[in-house]
Amino acid sequence: MNLKKVGNQTVVFANPPVILSSYSVVGPMEGQGPLGNSFNQVWPDNINGEKSWEVAETKMLQEALQGAVTQAGVQSDQIDFMLAGDLLNQIISANFAARQMALPFIGVYGACSTMALSMALGSMLIDGQFAKHILVGVSSHHDTAERQYRLPTEQGAQRLMSQQWTVTGAGSLLLGQAGVGPRITAATLGRVLDYGETDVNNMGAAMAPAVADTILNHFKDLNRAPSDYDLIASGDLGSVGLGLATEVLKRSGYEMGDTYTDCGVLIFDPSQDVHAGASGCACSAVVFAGHIMERIKAGELKRVLLVGSGALHSPTSAFQGESIPGIGHAVVIEA
Amino acid sequence: MNLKKVGNQTVVFANPPVILSSYSVVGPMEGQGPLGNSFNQVWPDNINGEKSWEVAETKMLQEALQGAVTQAGVQSDQIDFMLAGDLLNQIISANFAARQMALPFIGVYGACSTMALSMALGSMLIDGQFAKHILVGVSSHHDTAERQYRLPTEQGAQRLMSQQWTVTGAGSLLLGQAGVGPRITAATLGRVLDYGETDVNNMGAAMAPAVADTILNHFKDLNRAPSDYDLIASGDLGSVGLGLATEVLKRSGYEMGDTYTDCGVLIFDPSQDVHAGASGCACSAVVFAGHIMERIKAGELKRVLLVGSGALHSPTSAFQGESIPGIGHAVVIEA
Numbered sequence: 042m043n044l045k046k047v048g049n050q051t052v053v054f055a056n057p058p059v060i061l062s063s064y065s066v067v068g069p070m071e072g073q074g075p076l077g078n079s080f081n082q083v084w085p086d087n088i089n090g091e092k093s094w095e096v097a098e099t100k101m102l103q104e105a106l107q108g109a110v111t112q113a114g115v116q117s118d119q120i121d122f123m124l125a126g127d128l129l130n131q132i133i134s135a136n137f138a139a140r141q142m143a144l145p146f147i148g149v150y151g152a153c154s155t156m157a158l159s160m161a162l163g164s165m166l167i168d169g170q171f172a173k174h175i176l177v178g179v180s181s182h183h184d185t186a187e188r189q190y191r192l193p194t195e196q197g198a199q200r201l202m203s204q205q206w207t208v209t210g211a212g213s214l215l216l217g218q219a220g221v222g223p224r225i226t227a228a229t230l231g232r233v234l235d236y237g238e239t240d241v242n243n244m245g246a247a248m249a250p251a252v253a254d255t256i257l258n259h260f261k262d263l264n265r266a267p268s269d270y271d272l273i274a275s276g277d278l279g280s281v282g283l284g285l286a287t288e289v290l291k292r293s294g295y296e297m298g299d300t301y302t303d304c305g306v307l308i309f310d311p312s313q314d315v316h317a318g319a320s321g322c323a324c325s326a327v328v329f330a331g332h333i334m335e336r337i338k339a340g341e342l343k344r345v346l347l348v349g350s351g352a353l354h355s356p357t358s359a360f361q362g363e364s365i366p367g368i369g370h371a372v373v374i375e376a
Numbered sequence: 377m378n379l380k381k382v383g384n385q386t387v388v389f390a391n392p393p394v395i396l397s398s399y400s401v402v403g404p405m406e407g408q409g410p411l412g413n414s415f416n417q418v419w420p421d422n423i424n425g426e427k428s429w430e431v432a433e434t435k436m437l438q439e440a441l442q443g444a445v446t447q448a449g450v451q452s453d454q455i456d457f458m459l460a461g462d463l464l465n466q467i468i469s470a471n472f473a474a475r476q477m478a479l480p481f482i483g484v485y486g487a488c489s490t491m492a493l494s495m496a497l498g499s500m501l502i503d504g505q506f507a508k509h510i511l512v513g514v515s516s517h518h519d520t521a522e523r524q525y526r527l528p529t530e531q532g533a534q535r536l537m538s539q540q541w542t543v544t545g546a547g548s549l550l551l552g553q554a555g556v557g558p559r560i561t562a563a564t565l566g567r568v569l570d571y572g573e574t575d576v577n578n579m580g581a582a583m584a585p586a587v588a589d590t591i592l593n594h595f596k597d598l599n600r601a602p603s604d605y606d607l608i609a610s611g612d613l614g615s616v617g618l619g620l621a622t623e624v625l626k627r628s629g630y631e632m633g634d635t636y637t638d639c640g641v642l643i644f645d646p647s648q649d650v651h652a653g654a655s656g657c658a659c660s661a662v663v664f665a666g667h668i669m670e671r672i673k674a675g676e677l678k679r680v681l682l683v684g685s686g687a688l689h690s691p692t693s694a695f696q697g698e699s700i701p702g703i704g705h706a707v708v709i710e711a
Contacts, residue, residue, distance in 0.1 A: 045505050046456055050480045052506045093696055121381055122565060129690065130465040132485050136568060136688035140701045145385045145565035147493065148485040148688075150467050158482065162497070169504020170380045171387045189692075230457060230480035233471060353471035353483075355464065357524075361428055366475045 045168070048262025050229050050255070057224035058167040060374070061115065061174075061217040063330035064108030066101045068183065068209030071327065074309045079331035080210075081108055087184055087209050094184040095133065098211075102127070102138040102180035105211035105330075110176060113215040120144055120215070121172035124163050126155040127180045127322050128207075129189060134180045144176065153248075153277045154231070155179045156212060156326035157349025157370040161228035163216045164372070178213035181321030190241075190356060203243040205279040205305060206315035212326025223337045227373040229259040233353060235366040241354070245282025245305075245317055247365035248350040252278060253289035255348055255369035260295065267300045271342040274333065275369070276325035276350040277305035279318030304328035325349050337376050345374045380503070383597025385564045385590070392559035393502040395709070396450065396509075396552040398665035399443030401436050403518065403544030406662065409644045414666035415545075416443055422519055422544050429519040430468065433546075437462070437473040437515035440546035440665075445511060448550040455479055455550070456507035459498050461490040462515045462657050463542075464524060469515045479511065488583075488612045489566070490514045491547060491661035492684025492705040496563035498551045499707070513548035516656030525576075525691060538578040540614040540640055541650035547661025558672045562708040564594040568688060570701040576689070580617025580640075580652055582700035583685040587613060588624035590683055590704035595630065602635050606677040609668065610704070611660035611685040612640035614653030639663035660684050672711050680709045 046052050065080045072083030082104060091097040102125070110117060123144040125135035132148055139146040151158035159177040166172045184194055186207040192198045216225070234254055238247040252275050260266060267273060278286055283303040290297050304325040305318035329347055336342045349372075354365040381387050400415045407418030417439065426432040437460070445452060458479040460470035467483055474481040486493035494512040501507045519529055521542040527533045551560070569589055573582040587610045595601060602608060613621055618638040625632050639660040640653035664682055671677045684707075689700040 043505060044508060046507060049453075095692060095696060118384075126485065128466075130692060131463075131487065131688065131690035133688070133690045133693045136701055137693070137698070139688075140568040140570050143567055146568050146703060147497065147565060150461065150483040150485045152466065162482065165501055165504055165506050169500055169506065170378060171500050171504065172381060173379060230482060232478055233475040233481050235475050353466065353468070353474075355466035355468045357430060357465060358468045358472070361430060363472070366471055368481065 050258045051227055051262035052165060053227045054164055054168040056168055057226040058164045058216045059220045059222045059224050061215045061220050061222050062109045062113035063214050063334045064105050064112055065212045065327040065330040066105045066210060067327055071208055071210055071308060074313060076308055076328060076332045079335050080327060094182055098134045098180050098182035098185050099137040102134050102178055102211040103141050105213040106138060106142060106176055106178045109213035109215045115174055115215060120174045120176050122147055123176045124149055124159040125178045126150050128186055151368060151370060152351030152353055153320055153322050153324060154349030154351035154368055154370045155322045157347055157372050160225060160372045161230060161370055164225040164228060167216055167218050173218045175216045178211060179322040179326045180211035181207050181323040183207045183209045186321060200316055201242040202316050203281050205244060205317050205320035207321035208308060208319050208324040210323035210327040212323055212330035214330060223374050223376050225372055226375050229255055229371040231255040231369040233366045233368050235364050237364045239364045241359050243281060244320055244352045245279040246285055247352050248367035249278055249282040249285035251367035252348055252350045252369035253286045255371050256290060257293055259371050267295055267297050270300055270344050270346050273301045273346040275303045275348045277320040278303045278350055279305040281317045343376045347372050347374060385593045386562060386597035387500060388562045389499055389503040391503055392561045393499045393551045394555045394557045394559050396550045396555050396557050397444045397448035398549050398669045399440050399447055400547045400662040400665040401440045401545060402662055406543055406545055406643060409648060411643055411667045414670050415662060429517055433469045433515050433517035433520050434472040437469050437513055437546040438476050440548040441473060441477060441511055441513045444548035444550045450509055450550060455509045455511050457482055458511045459484055459494040460513045461485050463521055486703060486705060487686030487688055488655055488657050488659060489684030489686035489703055489705045490657045492682055492707050495560060495707045496565060496705055499560045499563060502551055502553050508553045510551045513546060514657040514661045515546035516542050516658040518542045518544045521656060535651055536577040537651050538616050540579060540652050540655035542656035543643060543654050543659040545658035545662040547658055547665035549665060558709050558711050560707055561710050564590055564706040566590040566704040568701045568703050570699050572699045574699045576694050578616060579655055579687045580614040581620055582687050583702035584613055584617040584620035586702035587683055587685045587704035588621045590706050591625060592628055594706050602630055602632050605635055605679050605681050608636045608681040610638045610683045612655040613638045613685055614640040616652045678711045682707050682709060
């Protein structure tokens with residue numbers, strides 16, 4: 042049997058799955074940012090009339106999922122599986138959104154790398170001939186994340202300059218075995234790396250080694266270099282993590298240049314006072330579903346490497362003195 | 377292209393993956409139960425010298441994963457991916473165990489259905505030709521679960537009769553593309569169902585409709601009946617949920633008879649005072665890796681349907697008044 046795995050961590054699709062549609066819903070702050078026009082929906086505020094931020098996040102994810110389905114023009118009963126995840130304990134946003142969608146559901150957890158992980162898994166299920174259509178989606182919400190991971194939002198604690206701002210939003214893609222759209226041609230699944238970072242206010246530093254490792258292994262597995270891509274975008278390293286990952290890659294022999302950026306750096310303007318940039322599952326999901334997909338469709342980008350980045354700790358592990366493991370999952374998207 | 381999906385929710389493997397090895401580690405109470413002799417390792421207590429229950433749970437999962445690898449006689453660098461999950465916030469047990477294993481890692485969340493979900497996903501990745509070997513593993517721990525989901529353990533609150541006891545344990549399987557062992561021949565991925573149960577002290581009732589739905593759809597998709605199986609075992613419905621699921625199945629036209637049981641009913645003896653039985657990711661994982669695998673290898677069982685059951689809520693969703701959605705994922709194992 043012919044294995045579609047190349048090297049240690051990469052799979053190459055025989056019949057690359059198509060991204061039939063993408064849909065993004067964001068909060069007002071993301072809507073006011075430099076990529077505001079690329080999102081399908083911008084909510085007027087972070088709760089939008091729901092009774093809690095958590096319910097609002099689920100609603101946002103449902104809207105993104107439904108938006109992707111509608112835009113692809115595929116009937117719900119033609120969708121084989123739904124893959125989704127989020128940052129909340131027991132991924133309740135994804136679970137409750139899945140309750141509404143009534144599709145066979147696969148819950149995933151990769152922290153903020155969940156969109157890239159879902160794209161990789163979904164593509165394997167399609168290319169493996171288990172599905173014709175797979176719906177993937179993720180969400181995050183500034184206020185649900187703040188109170189779960191950090192401090193009561195009412196407290197208004199001052200934020201450190203290395204901290205990132207969790208994106209309020211949801212992104213969804215409908216992947217298909219055939220059709221018109223960019224294709225997912227390969228994926229590199231990441232290993233969990235931990236260089237001992239214990240500062241929960243510096244997620245970029247915690248995730249940078251894993252992201253760099255995945256990019257390096259991706260290059261090695263496929264014998265590629267930065268110049269083989271029009272854009273390499275990590276998920277949410279922010280400005281601190283982007284600098285660190287760039288440095289690691291440089292010391293490993295790769296000058297990344299202008300090709301490499303980070304979704305967490307792109308989505309907000311420095312004037313929006315988010316300190317080191319953005320984070321959250323939705324960060325790379327909405328930047329990809331909105332901005333990057335727009336540029337691919339416009340013919341500006343032929344081949345993109347999206348590297349979702351995740352910090353795999355919890356408040357409990359941090360309180361117990363554990364360092365913060367990171368992971369990076371990469372997918373190749375080609376026009 | 378020939379789709380390996382049959383009906384709405386079921387996939388049938390072209391080259392059924394082999395369970396090359398199984399390994400189970402449990403706490404003392406599980407060791408004293410009726411299946412005690414079927415487990416590979418029984419810890420003398422729930423913490424085993426570690427500094428916290430959470431660290432102990434990670435350690436237990438590592439031991440199970442390492443045990444499965446060693447028993448299969450496969451080198452670590454021959455394992456393509458690791459799939460794992462658990463019940464703790466941000467699945468830290470799985471993340472930290474993955475840090476030790478240094479394998480490309482796919483985090484999954486299906487609450488207590490995670491073993492069946494990982495077996496289904498892992499089998500799809502192998503049959504889809506993306507991997508030769510996949511390591512799957514899950515864990516749960518009575519004390520980490522109690523303080524996260526319920527009350528401070530020190531409080532010693534009285535438990536309701538419908539409550540189940542979270543299994544302290546970890547189970548792992550090494551799946552291979554070829555080799556000697558039972559094979560995973562099909563899988564039915566579940567939908568999220570919610571019949572409005574809001575009692576967090578009655579998880580069996582919350583999960584029973586989803587488990588029955590998955591079993592019904594499995595029968596429908598493959599045109600099978602209970603008599604096609606030597607054993608149908610749900611994950612952790614416990615005695616309350618098992619009764620409810622049996623009743624739903626009966627009203628839907630299927631007399632399950634003695635073929636149908638529940639891992640949460642099997643693992644403890646009523647004299648162990650666990651009320652409605654056992655629960656937790658490890659419940660179905662260790663009962664399958666230990667007891668059921670033993671019976672398959674002994675020739676007593678030719679075809680088994682394992683139906684992992686998960687309650688997809690969180691303390692936050694429960695506090696906000698949400699009901700408890702359930703899910704069931706099924707895998708067919710044949711000698």
